[in-house]
Amino acid sequence: MSEESAPFNLEKTYHHQEVEDRWRSAHWEALGSFHAESGRVLAEGKTPYTVLMPPPNVTGSLTLGHVLNHTLQDIFIRYSRMTGKEALWLPGTDHAGIATQTVVEKKLRKEGISRHDLGRKAFLDHVWRWREEYGGLILRQLRRLGISCDWRRNLFTMDDRASEAVINAFTALYRDGLIYRGTRIINWCPVSQTALSDEEVIMKPRRDKLVYIRYALAKRPGEYITIATVRPETILADVAIAVNPTDPRYRDLVGELAVVPVAGRHIPVIADDYVDIEFGTGALKITPAHDPNDYEVARRHNLPVISVVGKDGRMTDQYGYAGMDRFDAREKILSDLEERGDLERVEEYEHNVGYSERADVVVEPYLSEQWFVRMKPLSERALQVVNDGEIRFHPPHWINTYRHWMENIQDWCISRQLWWGHRIPAWYDSDGRVWVASSYEEACHLAGTDKLVQDDDVLDTWFSSWLWPLTTLGWTGTHSDNDDLRAFYPTDTLVTGPDIIFFWVARMIMAGLYFKDAVPFRDVYFTSIIRDMKGRKLSKSLGNSPDPLKVIDTYGTxxxxxxxxxxxxxGQDVLFGEEKCELGRNFATKLWNASRLVFMQREKWFGSLDEFESAYSGFSPDRTTFAFAEEHVLTARYHSMLDRYHTAFGQFRVNDIVRNVYEFFRGDFCDWYLEALKIYLSGISDADAARKAVLLSVHVLEGTLKILHPVMPFITDEIWHYIIKRPHGRSVALSSMPEAEKEWLGMDVSLLSHPRAIISEVRSLRSLFAVPSTSTAPLIIRAADAAAADLLAADSNIIAAMTKCDVQITASAEKPRHAAASVVEGNELFVQLEGLISFEKERARLQKEISNIASYAASLKKKLENSSFTANAPKDVVERERDKLSEAERNLEKLGNNLDVLAG
Known part of the structure; x- marks a missing residue:
């Protein structure tokens, strides 16, 4: 199809592959359709609207989670662009420190090479080459989804600009006393040999042995205290046994010394509120180097810290287990304890255990010196802006989760023992003093020497991500500013999953307030969790996660x-099965076929596309020229739908937006207006009225295409180009969104809806009495008043065709014998059945149905008369049974009336 001249109609069959290939984002990008400019905001006064893409991992590939998240973002940005805003969607990818290093190291191992063989510089060269070759996959796949980013601004978190911002942010926080180096228990991956964030730890159910071990009391021969543990290998690092001060079983033992089995050390029995009286024996061994809670207990009681598990997950003790894998040592220690007589009993115990997300091994709590950010000074204002509504959460219940975390916030471990990532800008001199600076030269100047060694660690990936609203707009330091920041910061809407509310959302809020003294965004839309039809989260291990690209191939984007x-x-989880996409495919086909029907009528009533375009350019729906009732109803409901559409956008109810448009288009437009239009035009001789009816159909079709475009960009742009000739470079994406007009919102169409309601009721009566669809039935309508009679008479040919009836409209008429009757808005309907059905067979069918329902009603009545049931059953159960009885009685009455119609 040429963009300069559109043919009268679409191809007969909708082929989504051809349409989507034609309108891929590469085409839109070539037109600059998605570009946003700060000058149009700062100089021309356009209202900005900015969406921030959560940067997918550079190692990633498209998932259904991406589809939902990015489709939502695309809907928000396309809608804002079409409502006249300078809409900017900022794309990018995350360097994904552990994930990327793991992928490259795995590749090198196949070649018999380790990163240590290569050295840091050569290894990083390998990573950059891998990124250049494979790192753009996720963005290419997102382009296939049709998302409308300003791709010129694509940012990688390891790009120079982003890296400069990270270094400057670190040095600023350090100089303000908010970054420090300290020793604490952190999550440690023995395979990757790096600290992990909580987000990189996956909790999994695991069955272990709960071991009960006796600790002899040093000063009480023959007495002992029993503890329960799932990690017997760490008893070698025990420094105390803790009991709850309120526990009467152990009150007299506080202050005594116990003997650590195997190790033979004497350790004190101490009292601490942390101990859970109900768990195990109520006595807890304290191993501060291997448990963060034990570490806090040890700090409170000034206890020593002993470590017996190394960075590689192997034992480092002096009791004969050194060099053994931690789990092998566990089994050996159990055997030794049993042999010594210190093992009391063993129970099976199921609990949740943290695993490294990438290496899939049990994480080791590890006492280590790391870099931390002090979070409490940053969190107070970040909590306030959410509490005060300066940042709004959708749905709002996530505020409680956010509030809980912010009020109980812990310092953030930001160092990682990796090579891929932003290297920590800290240098050490020969005396061990640390010098933090934005460059080696600055560090040398501060230290007064060039004999400095840089810290080997890199920063947590989230440290670059928390600056994302700033770095994507060109921010590189604490005081840097530019036109993009002035025009587009704060951003408007963030779409993300609730699982990273702590790791990303909260931290971005803190960073925005600290570095820019402004919130980073105004609204946060938390997406649903996608589950399979059994309610399980999608995962590769379960094999229940469909490949979105294959779904697109089958059903269309x-x-x-x-x-x-x-x-x-x-705010609700999504149950997704691939077959559900039939809904979307069927709707796309409906949209295509309805457009073809409209264009066929356009071709019939207009001699050429130029003639149509001339008439259409000045067309506006005018109720005084409408020739049949459905025109009024359609226009009023179209504007009502537009009003709900825009309201739902303002309330972030995107699901309601789609459902409203779907119901309007399928129901009002296709099932009613287009069906009525075909009938109306088939017998009309007034060409002017016919053309106006066709113009209205195109007008509403184009408006529907526009409001559907944010959701279905490909098919809507394709059909839009068939309405009139479009100049090169035009897209529905850059057209104006239709608005609801107040005069139509207030229009009362109750009278004008009578033909539609009558058609529905007559169809119901035909179905109720099993009138064959091939038979034409006599229909008498006794109009409620003169106005109704005139309206129904004007639309009698439409009523007749859509009900397959011979229609007679009268002001007064007796009910015919053997006629199915009903009343619609005061209009009495009589469908004569004589000669259309077998009264004998129909009476037999009705009597059988009456008998079945009567029997059912009797059983319900008997149940409700049983005082034992009504007294003991839950109130809602009793009410449901009463509702069932009422419905059965109504049906009996209705069937009895129908039987009377067939009597005699």
Whole structure:
């Protein structure tokens, strides 16, 4: 199809591959459709709207989670662009420190090489080459999804600009006393041999042995105290046994010394509120080097710290287990304890254990010297802006989760023992003093020597991510500013998962307030969790996560986008099965076929596309020229739908947006207006009225395409280009979003809806009495008043065609014998059945149905008359049974009336 001239109609069949290939984002990008400029905000006064893409990992590939998240963002940005805002969507990818280093190291191991063989510089060269070759996969896949980012601004967290910002942020925080180096228990991965953030630790259920071990009391021969543990290998590092001060079983033992089995050390029995009286024996061994809670107990009681598990997960003790894997040592120690007579008993115990997300091994709590950010000074204001509504959460219940975490915040371990990432800008002199600076030269100047060695560690990936709202807009330091920041910061809407509310959302808020003295965004939309049809989270291990690209191949991108939004209400989990995309595919086909029907009528009533375009350019729906009732109803409901559409956007109810448009288009437009239009035009001789009816159909179709475009960008742009000739470079993406007009919102269409209601009721009566669809039935309508009679008479041919009836409209008429009757808005309907059905067979069918329902009603009545049931059953159960009885009685009455119609 040429963009300069559109043919009268679409191809007969909708082929999503062809349409999507034609309108891939590469085409839109070539037109500059998604570009946003700060000058249009600062100089021309346009309202900015900014969305921040959560940067996918450079190692990633498209998942259904990405589809939902990025489709939502695309909907927000396309809608804002079409409502006249300078809409900017900032894309980028995250360097994913551990994930990327793991991938490259695995590749090197296949070649028999380790990173240590290569050295740091050569290894990083390998990582950069891998990134250049494979790191753009996720962005190419996102482009296939049709997302409308300003791709010129694509940022990688290891790009020079982002790296400069990270270094400057670190040095500023350090100089303000908010970054320090200290020793604490952290999550340690023995395989990757690095500290991990909580986000990189996956909790999994695991069955272990709960071991009960006797500790002899040094000054009480023959007496002992029993503790329960799942980690017997760490008894070698015990420094105390703690009991709860309120526990009467151990009150007299506080202050005594116990003997550590195997190690033979004497350790004190201490009292601490931390101990849970109900767990195990109520006595807890304290191993501060291997448990963060034990470490805090040890600090409170000024206890020593002993470590017996090394960085590689192997034992480092002096009792004969050194060099053994920690789990092998566990089994050996159990055997030795049993042989010594110190093992009391063993129980099976299921509990949640932390695993390294990347290496899939049990994480080791490890006492280590690391770099930390003091979070409490940063968190107070970050909590306040959410409490005060300066930042709004959607749905708002996530505020409670955010508040709980911020009020109990711990310092953030930001150092990682990796080579891939932002290297910590700290240098050490020969005396061990640390010099933090933005460059080696600055550090040398501060230290007064060039004999400095840089810290080997890199920063946690989240340290670059928390600066994302700033770095994507060109911020590189604490005082840097530019036109993009002035125009587009703060950003507007962040779409993200609730699982990273602590690791990313909260930290970005803290960073924005600290470095820019402003919130980073105004609204946070938390996406649903996608589950399979059994309610399980999607995962590769379960094999229940469909490949979105294969779904797109089968059903189409628009179908997938439409479906996943249609089934994802705000704040509720999504149950997704690939077959659900039939909903989106069927709707896309409906949209295509309805457009073809409209264009066929356009071709019939307009001699050329130029003639149509001339008439359409000045067209505006005018109720005084409408020729049949459905025109009024359609226009009023169209504007009502537009009003709900824009309201839902303002309330972040994207699911309601899709459902509203879907119901309007399928129901009001296709099932009613287009069906009525075909009938109306088939017998009309007034060409002017016919053209106006066609113009209205195109007008509403184009408006529907525009409001659907944020959700289904490909098919809507394709059809939009068939309405009139479009100049090169035009896209529906840059057109104006239709607005609801107040005059139509206030319009009362109750009278005008009578033909539609009557058609529905007559169809119901035909179905109720099993009137064959091939038979034409006589229909008498006794109009409620003169106005109704005139309206129904004007639309009688439409009523007749859509009900397959011969229609007679009268002001007064007796009810015919053997006629199915009903009343709609005061209009009495009589469908004559004589000669259309077998009264004998129909009476037999009705009597059988009456008998079945009567029997059912009798059983319900008997149950409700049973005082034992009504007294003991839950109130809601009793009410449901009463409702069932009432419905059965109504059905009996209705069927009895129908039987009377067939009597005699």
């Amino acid at each position: 628009d179908a997938l986008r439409f479906t996943i939004i249609y089934i994802a209400p705000l």
